[in-house]
Structures are given as structure tokens and as C-alpha cells.
Amino acid sequence: MFNTSQDLLYIVLSLSILWFTVFLCWLLYQAARVLRNANEIIENLTHKLEIISDAVEFIRAKVDKATDHMGAVSKFVSGTVGKLVMNKFENAFETKLINKDSKINKKKRKEKKM
Numbered sequence: 001m002f003n004t005s006q007d008l009l010y011i012v013l014s015l016s017i018l019w020f021t022v023f024l025c026w027l028l029y030q031a032a033r034v035l036r037n038a039n040e041i042i043e044n045l046t047h048k049l050e051i052i053s054d055a056v057e058f059i060r061a062k063v064d065k066a067t068d069h070m071g072a073v074s075k076f077v078s079g080t081v082g083k084l085v086m087n088k089f090e091n092a093f094e095t096k097l098i099n100k101d102s103k104i105n106k107k108k109r110k111e112k113k114m
Contacts, residue, residue: 002008 002011
């Protein structure tokens with residue numbers, strides 16, 4: 001079957017090249033699987049980030065809407081509270097003036113009687 005040692009060398013070399021080719025094919029297959037898994041992970045991450053971004057935009061819109069309403073409500077409340085406080089101050093001031101006037105009038109009456 002083998003006439004020379006060179007024939008044996010060629011057979012061993014051909015088997016080695018065959019195994020090396022099989023190894024390279026397996027390595028290429030594994031690299032393709034890793035890249036496919038990485039692509040799936042990136043797509044999943046992108047999808048989740050889009051969901052988070054949508055949620056943040058939704059919350060931002062709600063907060064903006066609430067702050068717009070809060071501005072109107074705070075103006076109303078501050079105006080109402082301001083009016084109430086001013087009314088109380090006016091009433092208290094009028095009461096003090098009336099009391100002071102009545103005291104002055106009493107003193108004048110006493111002085112007239114004397």
C-alpha cells in the first residue's frame with residue numbers, strides 16, 4: 001500500500017489538513033453563535049431602553065401638565081389667602097380704631113363733666 005515513506009507523509013498531512021479544516025469550521029460556527037447571541041442581547045437591551053424612554057416621556061408629560069395646573073391653583077390660592085388676610089387686617093385695624101376713638105370720646109366726656 002505504501003511504497004515509500006513519502007506516501008505515508010502525504011496521508012498524514014492530508015488527515016492533518018482535514019482535521020484543521022474541521023476545527024476551523026467549528027470555530028467559525030462558534031464565533032457566529034456568539035455574534036448572534038450578542039446581537040439578540042443588544043436588540044433586547046434596545047427594546048428595554050425604548051420602553052424606559054417612553055415611560056420617562058409619559059411621566060414628564062404628566063408632571064408638566066400637573067405643574068401647569070399647579071401654577072393656576074397656586075395663583076388662585078394665593079389670591080384667596082391674600083384677600084382673607086387683608087380682610088382680617090382691615091377688620092382688626094378698624095376694631096382698634098373704633099376702640100381708640102371710643103376711649104378718646106370717653107376721656108372727652110369725662111373732661112367735660114368736670
